Amino acid sequence: MSFELPILTYSYDALEPNIDARTMEIHHSKHHQAYTTNLNNAIAGTELEGQSIEEILKVCKDKPAVRNNGGGFWNHRLFWEIMAPKGSSHPSGDLAAAIDAAFGSFEGFKDEFAKAATTRFGSGWAWLCVSDGKLEICSTANQDNPLMGEGCSGAPILALDVWEHAYYLNYQNRRPDYISAFYNVINWDVVAEKYKAAK
Ligand code: MN3
Numbered sequence: 001m002s003f004e005l006p007i008l009t010y011s012y013d014a015l016e017p018n019i020d021a022r023t024m025e026i027h028h029s030k031h032h033q034a035y036t037t038n039l040n041n042a043i044a045g046t047e048l049e050g051q052s053i054e055e056i057l058k059v060c061k062d063k064p065a066v067r068n069n070g071g072g073f074w075n076h077r078l079f080w081e082i083m084a085p086k087g088s089s090h091p092s093g094d095l096a097a098a099i100d101a102a103f104g105s106f107e108g109f110k111d112e113f114a115k116a117a118t119t120r121f122g123s124g125w126a127w128l129c130v131s132d133g134k135l136e137i138c139s140t141a142n143q144d145n146p147l148m149g150e151g152c153s154g155a156p157i158l159a160l161d162v163w164e165h166a167y168y169l170n171y172q173n174r175r176p177d178y179i180s181a182f183y184n185v186i187n188w189d190v191v192a193e194k195y196k197a198a199k
Helices: 021-043 053-058 064-081 093-103 106-119 175-182 188-198
Strands: 124-131 134-141 155-161
Touching: 021 064, 053 064, 064 155, 093 106, 093 134, 093 188, 106 124, 106 134, 106 155, 106 175, 124 188, 155 188
Parallel strands: none
Antiparallel strands: 124 134, 124 155
């Protein structure tokens, strides 16, 4: 069974004006599709074929095609999942308490996450992870992620793509504006479920 491009639970224009429809369409139907296809091609006929993507990510470090495309497949799948047309604007319950404990406040979290996303040079991702029950922010280059042992040792529960293909049509060089807009479309209910499962 090969990996398949996940179907979005919302339409390409659902995240406007924060993320425009054209960007979403190209990002999902072209970029994510290419990572998916290339991952399947890279593992075909190898010992990795048939394994879960999480197992594959653990052992892909010295296999560039698997690392780049396996990361691209997994990272984008999480990215689509943690966004929603009307994101709940604030975390609540246990997750809110964990955010306050780790970052002082929700505003403190937003500042630290934005810093990680802004200062990632070139292409990559910013992450909120659960490590030993605690929240941690990190960033990774290219399509790397914490499941590969990059960035931090935690389990990712929130992801932000800071490759230019994720924002350039609408924001050009204004990555900080894209990061601010991302906060309007986070589905905190999904992030809270992932926190619960990972802690
Ligand atoms: Mn991308």
